[in-house]
């Protein structure tokens with residue numbers, strides 16, 4: 001073995017005792033060289049996390065190693081005593097998991113906990129020494145004002161910053177190996193892209209090997225030298241990254257590659273229709289804002305109220321029969337906007353009209369009628385259905401709520417809609433339990449469809465589905481659109497999905513629409529630097545038109561409380577200049593229906609170069 | 614800065630609470646049937662004397678007027694004088710209506726100041742006993758959910774909670790005091806007299822502490838940061854002592870605050886059984902004698918204690934878990 005740092009051979013892990021216990025990992029073998037980054041990729045339940053845990057000897061019952069060895073620097077980890085493993089884990093191998101927000105004690109400062117760890121694995125380190133090292137590392141992972149952040153609590157960190165802190169925690173003992181399991185999964189793409197960049201740099205700077213686990217092939221391909229593909233606990237393929245992508249040997253790998261969305265190349269799965277020429281707007285959003293007042297921290301609750309500006313001056317039209325998309329990352333105001341558009345909350349200022357009438361201007365009855373003609377299809381296929389009602393009852397419920405149709409009519413109407421969305425009539429009496437994820441989503445669609453709405457708002461409806469199911473659902477929605485002329489409004493964080501479906505797209509950042517563009521314009525000639533940053537960070541294997549190194553500065557979106565004056569994107573914008581800090585750019589036309597809000601548009605020629613292919 | 618804001622805000626709220634409590638008690642006392650003057654002056658006193666005394670004491674004025682006058686005194690630290698009790702010695706019998714010089718009556722403030730320390734001592738000792746039992750039992754139970762320490766905690770709590778305090782008080786007094794002669798039971802002539810009633814009270818509150826601890830320790834041990842701490846290389850002992858227990862202490866602290874307030878306010882039964890000269894006994898006698906000023910005074914003092922305890926608990930809780938500040 002000579003030079004290898006980690007040598008896993010014939011590792012088999014089962015759930016429970018006995019020879020017939022189901023295998024979670026079967027006969028896995030690989031080696032990891034010093035300074036190497038090995039990617040582990042596979043679908044959900046493929047055994048990636050179990051593998052990551054086995055490497056730090058952290059399998060808890062009923063998981064059990066059946067056979068095999070995990071040799072780390074010449075010693076078998078699986079046969080070590082508890083005490084030895086504990087020291088090994090903290091010191092020689094660092095582990096970073098996919099849930100940074102719950103990873104540290106909420107009642108102690110982040111800094112003191114990393115110090116605590118260092119002192120636990122390197123007894124005798126003085127607090128001062130440890131603190132210096134932690135602050136230096138916080139700097140290295142580019143946490144701003146690190147000596148102040150050292151003394152902050154986990155809840156004061158954002159998700160991305162917390163993940164950086166956990167990387168510091170893993171790095172602090174100078175480990176030879178870092179096991180990173182799904183570390184970018186909970187993060188926004190632009191933040192995740194920065195973490196990946198960071199990992200590559202850290203490998204160069206600290207000579208650490210990395211085992212990088214993820215369910216996203218582009219993410220793994222981005223950082224790894226070699227990739228192992230797991231499928232149902234079996235390593236179906238192992239190749240250097242470039243070879244694996246260029247010439248995959250296994251069907252699983254090919255499937256993973258084929259499933260990936262493309263942003264620029266032609267995609268057979270595209271459901272894009274040209275934006276309709278002379279359509280009338282079905283919904284108009286005019287200069288809509290929504291603020292939330294937070295409790296003041298001042299004396300006796302007097303003093304200045306803190307205002308959270310969730311939605312700011314949003315203004316767009318949705319045309320009849322089109323697919324309109326709203327994209328943005330967490331906290332950009334998508335959910336608030338959804339509540340406004342569905343009349344669950346009134347805006348503070350501005351107006352929303354639907355089919356020419358103000359959705360709040362017609363009293364309770366008017367709002368009710370509006371709610372019938374505009375339906376929300378919910379996000380989560382697992383929690384949005386009441387578990388104890390039959391599927392027929394669930395789909396028919398909106399009819400009851402709106403007091404339409406007698407009992408008999410209801411049944412026939414429900415069966416009709418079920419047929420329309422492709423649910424077999426035999427499911428009428430069943431409970432949601434028996435449904436697959438795709439079928440659950442169909443139930444949600446049927447439930448909305450039964451009221452014959454004109455506009456359907458899809459809130460992350462597709463993001464929890466696999467590619468095949470997503471494609472089928474899109475087919476269905478397309479069919480319904482052709483038959484009933486429904487308009488769809490997709491709200492999503494997934495820019496690749498939007499690319500395939502939405503003729504026009506609004507990009508949101510910190511409560512504002514920063515760009516409103518036709519599909520092709522957004523992807524090939526975006527007008528706003530944030531749109532470019534989103535494109536640069538999107539998970540794809542394609543040659544990127546934009547590189548995140550050029551499009552995004554380190555850092556995270558500012559808080560929507562106490563927004564800075566000037567352009568909200570200025571803190572992360574590589575092209576920001578003096579004026580951006582003073583004056584907030586207004587949406588301006590770029591020709592046709594395309595608009596963007598950036599001062600650079602005043603002199604269009606400064607748009608940054610594309611990466612030459 | 615936060616502390617100052619916090620204190621000012623909470624104290625202001627506290628003043629409002631105390632004011633409302635006083636007003637409520639004050640009004641209730643005056644609308645329930647029973648004339649305290651009759652009791653003071655004695656059943657034999659002629660009606661015109663009663664009226665005269667009541668008039669002199671301002672008891673015939675409208676309630677809001679009386680209340681304002683009373684609160685005026687309270688603000689200057691004057692809780693008024695007892696209707697019944699003389700400045701020294703036990704309560705005056707009602708028979709001698711000739712003792713009409715009000716200056717001889719005891720100051721409510723003094724009466725409370727004399728008894729409160731006994732109750733405080735009793736409450737602290739009861740708390741200490743309860744914690745001595747509840748801490749190990751509860752923590753150990755929480756660390757081994759489903760195993761025998763967990764069951765021990767459960768059985769112990771159930772047993773304690775099913776013992777009526779008056780019964781336990783009498784049995785303990787009979788066994789430990791009368792039969793074995795280990796501890797004195799009735800009255801108060803020294804610290805030893807606090808022990809028996811404190812044990813009875815401890816048995817009463819321990820089940821709540823045990824339960825709270827078991828639940829919150831078990832819950833915290835299931836938190837993600839606990840399992841992550843193990844892979845970060847932190848020892849089990851430290852994980853439990855420095856993290857799980859610290860987090861579990863916040864709910865316990867809140868519970869302790871509530872329990873302690875209750876102990877200060879009303880250990881009526883236990884003080885009565887043991888004839889323990891604390892606020893509880895004073896309250897019982899004041900109620901029986903319709904000693905309005907004394908009842909009011911006790912209410913004000915206990916609600917003030919309640920407010921202060923709450924502030925201390927919240928302050929301690931935010932020190933432990935800074936998320937509570939927000």
Ligand SMILES: Nc1ncnc2c1ncn2[C@@H]1O[C@H](COP(=O)(O)OP(=O)(O)OP(=O)(O)O)[C@@H](O)[C@H]1O
Nearest residue numbers: 015024043044045046047048049050051062063215
């Ligand atoms: N503690 C456990 N007890 C029993 N079965 C388990 C346990 N942990 C994992 N498994 C099983 O092992 C298999 C692999 O799980 P694992 O968590 O490694 O998947 P994964 O590849 O990490 O998936 P994901 O992408 O969803 O994180 C699954 O079938 C899972 O149900």
Ligand code: SF4
Nearest residue numbers: 567570573580598599
């Ligand atoms: S206005 Fe300035 S800071 Fe804002 S996106 Fe344009 S260039 Fe960047």
Ligand SMILES: [Mg+2]
Nearest residue numbers: 048049050182
């Ligand atoms: Mg996993």
